[in-house]
Amino acid sequence: MENINWDDIRYCLAVITEGSVTAAARKLDVNHATVSRRISGLEAVLGAPLFDRSTSGWLITPVGEAVLISAERIHEQVLGIQRTVQVDRQELSGKLRITALDVCIQRILMPGLKAFSDRYPDISIELIASESTFNLAGHEADIAFRTTNEPPPNVLGTKIAKFAYAIYGNKELYDRYLNGDHGISGITWMGDGHTLPPWLQKTFPNMQVRYRVNSLTIAYDLVVQGFGFSLLPCGLGDSDPSLTRIDSDYIEPGMDFWLLSHIDLRTTARIRIFRDFMLEAIQPYIPLIEGRMSNEDALILRKKMGLM
Numbered sequence: 001m002e003n004i005n006w007d008d009i010r011y012c013l014a015v016i017t018e019g020s021v022t023a024a025a026r027k028l029d030v031n032h033a034t035v036s037r038r039i040s041g042l043e044a045v046l047g048a049p050l051f052d053r054s055t056s057g058w059l060i061t062p063v064g065e066a067v068l069i070s071a072e073r074i075h076e077q078v079l080g081i082q083r084t085v086q087v088d089r090q091e092l093s094g095k096l097r098i099t100a101l102d103v104c105i106q107r108i109l110m111p112g113l114k115a116f117s118d119r120y121p122d123i124s125i126e127l128i129a130s131e132s133t134f135n136l137a138g139h140e141a142d143i144a145f146r147t148t149n150e151p152p153p154n155v156l157g158t159k160i161a162k163f164a165y166a167i168y169g170n171k172e173l174y175d176r177y178l179n180g181d182h183g184i185s186g187i188t189w190m191g192d193g194h195t196l197p198p199w200l201q202k203t204f205p206n207m208q209v210r211y212r213v214n215s216l217t218i219a220y221d222l223v224v225q226g227f228g229f230s231l232l233p234c235g236l237g238d239s240d241p242s243l244t245r246i247d248s249d250y251i252e253p254g255m256d257f258w259l260l261s262h263i264d265l266r267t268t269a270r271i272r273i274f275r276d277f278m279l280e281a282i283q284p285y286i287p288l289i290e291g292r293m294s295n296e297d298a299l300i301l302r303k304k305m306g307l308m
Contacts, residue, residue, distance in 0.1 A: 009067075009074065097128060099129075119277075142271055155261065156263045168246065171242060259279060
């Protein structure tokens with residue numbers, strides 16, 4: 001048996017529901033002959049008549065009644081698909097609140113965000129540059145990009161990569177260090193208190209900490225300007241040709257990089273599509289994030305993505 005054409009079944013269903021070939025043709029916005037031809041074609045495929053044709057009208061046959069049951073079921077399924085698509089289209093508008101570190105937005109997310117906005121212009125995006133933990137359950141944000149080894153409960157999470165870290169300094173300062181200048185400063189986090197972080201204790205135990213910061217962007221800028229050495233994500237340090245990795249016997253443990261959203265929003269179309277879109281857009285950056293990309297390749301990637 002040849003494959004059945006759904007359009008032929010639709011013509012058959014229209015004759016039954018509208019009561020005549022003429023009414024079906026009007027409903028389908030075609031001529032009378034087209035309806036007759038499509039139904040005759042379906043009967044030929046099935047090898048059985050669906051209607052008894054007479055001058056008083058078309059009467060459905062027992063075979064036609066059996067086909068009608070399946071046709072109505074298929075028709076309802078098709079309408080269900082159309083309703084689902086329509087709902088998704090309606091949800092592909094509105095607002096998305098995205099939170100991430102400012103450097104994550106600038107160095108990793110920006111190309112994907114631009115491409116997403118071009119494809120879905122009816123979705124507006126609020127970017128919240130923050131290191132704070134946002135309450136996804138309270139809808140302080142819809143999507144969070146976070147480095148954590150323990151995602152909070154009641155979230156839908158996808159681990160993207162393992163954030164690698166290394167010690168960086170600008171090349172001029174590092175040359176001074178290699179030539180015996182031991183007055184170089186360390187740059188650490190305010191959260192470290194008065195203690196030295198492990199990377200300083202194990203690699204530069206005698207280095208004085210002159211700068212403590214609460215912003216990764218500020219730490220990076222200080223390193224670029226030659227204020228001292230600091231621990232930075234490889235995705236940040238390796239993509240800057242003015243910086244150099246500093247060899248160390250101690251490797252700081254990496255942190256997992258996650259895309260998080262609240263589990264209650266998993267069926268929301270714009271959030272589901274944004275998640276999938278961004279996970280694909282971030283893929284080229286994973287070797288950089290994990291510290292597996294050379295400086296040259298990192299520069300090529302950044303130029304390709306329009307970040308330089």
